[in-house]
Amino acid sequence: MTVQPASAGEGQAAAGLPRVLVLATGGTIAGKADPRSAIGYDAGSATGQQLVEAVPGVDRLAHLQVEQISNIPSQDMNHKVWFRLVERINTAFARHEADAVVITHGTDTMEETAFFLDTVLHHEQPVILTGSMRPGSAISADGPANLYEAVKVAASPQARGRGVLVVLNDTIHAAHWVSKADSTALQTFVSRNAGPVGIVDPAAVRFYGPARVRLALPLPAGEQLPAVDVIYAHADMDGRQIDESVRAGVKGLVIAGMGDGNVSAPAMQALDRAVKAGLVIVRSSHVGDGFVNRNVEVDDDAHHFVASYDLNPQKARLLLQILLAGGVQDVAAVQQAFAFGY
Template identity: 40%
Template sequence: MVDAVKTVAVYSLGGTIAMTTDPATGGVVPALSAFDLLAAIPGLSEHGIDLHVHDFRRLPGASLTFDDLTDLRAAIDKTLSGGDVDGIVITQGTDTIEETAFFLDIHHGHEQPVIVTGAMRSPIMAGPDGPANLYAAVLAAADPQLRGAGVLVVLNDEIHTAHHVRKSHTTSPAAFTSPGAGPVGRVAENRVRLAAPLPRRSDPLALPSHDARVGLYTVSLGDDGTLLDAWDGRCDGLVVAAFGVGHVPQRLVESLERLAARIPVVLASRIGNGPVLTGTYGFPGSEKDLINRGLIPADHLGPYQARLLLQALLAQDADRETITKKFTVFER
């Protein structure tokens, strides 16, 4: 029996995977289309996968905006609602892959998987990894094992969930890791090999109905709170990337309490691996003290993901109780 033909829609946003040399500057810039990227992959046509190609943006990953991702989410939703596509692949710059993946995941309400990929080496470098990453991403998007998995990141033949993946190196082709969890699988011998259960899915959030500004404040040694006070009145919500399990200098406590009385303030860890605690330490500026003063613990979510979740909730006018409950959904 011949396997049914699978259909995968590919959306290209730009990034290193699509970059070539700019004669004017000598540096690389996004220039290749989605068609160019797919044409550079040997052997892909042998798998009988029907590709629907969308040249969506040509931007560095660092220049993507909420508007770009909201438009992408709407385009994906329209494509998947038709029912004749088995999966989605997105190519983009690696600078913001972990944020794009998480943003899309919290809004994803379809069974078909969405695979985000990119490249650490541009096409003009020796040993570019873009073709191999895109090849693996297309195979993953077409694989029925990943139905219901939400949004995943595939690079270096590894499959990572949107909740856990981090870019952990500036240049290595193996830059993407899932601290504390590891990849859920790999692509080998042209098929997906799962190594862990697929992530638990939560109800998707609706797309934003209006803008919401969420700040990110990273605590550092010797912090006197001056820069923290500068956020007052300038944002609708704030994420604090605290020391360790959720600690800040004592001199920041009163400022954070005042802010938390006016806007949602989420307590995350700047480490990006492991949970914010809720009841172990009791000194002024500890996690227990800050939660008692009104801060919302982010649990295992890193500060970048916590910012995206808080922004999405505030853009739907969620109240403090709803926000607090939603962050508990993302416990591992």
């Protein structure tokens, strides 16, 4: 679908507008109210075309083409949709069909989709993810404003070369740092350890500094990612979950550790068994902020572990999957990728 200008005068003014491809995947932004509770709703009920048509003035920012990639709640997001997105984005830019891409997406897994795309897409053209915390049928729905501002950022020359960005609630985040931090608040996204990279409102797009250097890895072949489990550490932890993951045949484990990536002594013994079984082990943290550095409380060199540095467990899992899919299994090489930029 192409959104046409509202009048001939606007059409003449819009002749030089950038072309933005909107790829819809579902989520709360495409949700509609459900009577099961006062705030109940069903995600993925509206189409991308309906979303765009509900945003006044967005056609004056760019020439829009809308395509539906999926229409699912983001808790059901999966690697098949990710590969479809990569294929469509690569094709659109290779064939000069679009100058930028906006992806509408649910917030639950938005940071994971953004991080995956940021790692395997190697374009200068902007790719922007946006969504909402309230469905379109809610009072003061935030989706229309977020979609408007996402298109505004996508159309901005300043957004080029900055990798994949997340735009919600007047704020621009880089995929590497962005994380959902509140289950219901409109200002749910934060950029851990770094802060947002810019702001946007109906008047302007402003970035705070130059683009960061990004890790660029090849897209895994065969549209598959190896199995990697995330295991949440806690008090009185034993090694059962770790041993079960090894028996299940996973290729790697990410520990959502306590503090700076710690686990109990029994769990540490199980991790050593997992290393002997050939798994790659990454220590992350469930704290939220801060870095997991090498050889602090844990002797990573002796145990042959990888430290996640600033990546949270869900992003550490994705990076390990991409590396393993590309044949990178040497612990030193995996650690080098996690330490990129630091």
